[in-house]
Amino acid sequence: MRLLLFLLIPAFILAGCSSKTDSKESSTEVSLAKxxxxxxxxxxxxxxxxxxxxxxxxxxxxxxxxxxxxxxxxxxxxxxxxxxxxxxxxxxxxxxxxxxxxxxxxxxxxxx
Known part of the structure; x- marks a missing residue:
């Protein structure tokens, strides 16, 4: 059980970090196009x-x-x-x- 938690927690952290980066890039592209x-x-x-x-x-x-x-x-x-x-x-x-x-x-x- 501890092994499962040990593997899942970093996966959730990494998934959350990557989505924040994508949204910053998208908003930059939109403002340049405007x-x-x-x-x-x-x-x-x-x-x-x-x-x-x-x-x-x-x-x-x-x-x-x-x-x-x-x-x-x-x-x-x-x-x-x-x-x-x-x-x-x-x-x-x-x-x-x-x-x-x-x-x-x-x-x-x-x-x-």
Whole structure:
């Protein structure tokens, strides 16, 4: 019994220490990405329903560097917040075209 306790106590201590290190690294990565966030509003043609909105959002969220994505078929617009060091508006527009919709205009705003 003592041997079991002797082995389990160090295992719990090590497990607790490693999880604290990971959370510090994650928060650093998030704060670095926030400095490069940009919002773009894209005029998207061809959406007719919420299913279209979901298709566009799913296509965009697969891309690296996407923070947030919304789409509205009534406004014919997709609003994307992304890390400008990881992806371009052209790549986002291409992803929208790949799922069957066309981008016909944009308005870009830094998120700082």
């Amino acid at each position: 400095e490069n966030l940009t919002q773009v509003n894209l005029d998207v043609k061809g959406m007719t329903c919420e299913g279209c909105e979901n298709t566009i959002i799913a296509g965009i969220k697969k891309l690296e560097g996407i923070q947030e994505a919304t789409a509205s078929h009534t406004a014919e617009e997709a609003v994307i917040v992304y890390d400008s060091t990881l992806i371009t508006v052209e790549a986002i527009s291409s992803a929208i075209a790949d799922v069957g919709y066309s981008v016909e205009g944009k308005k870009q705003n830094p998120q700082h």
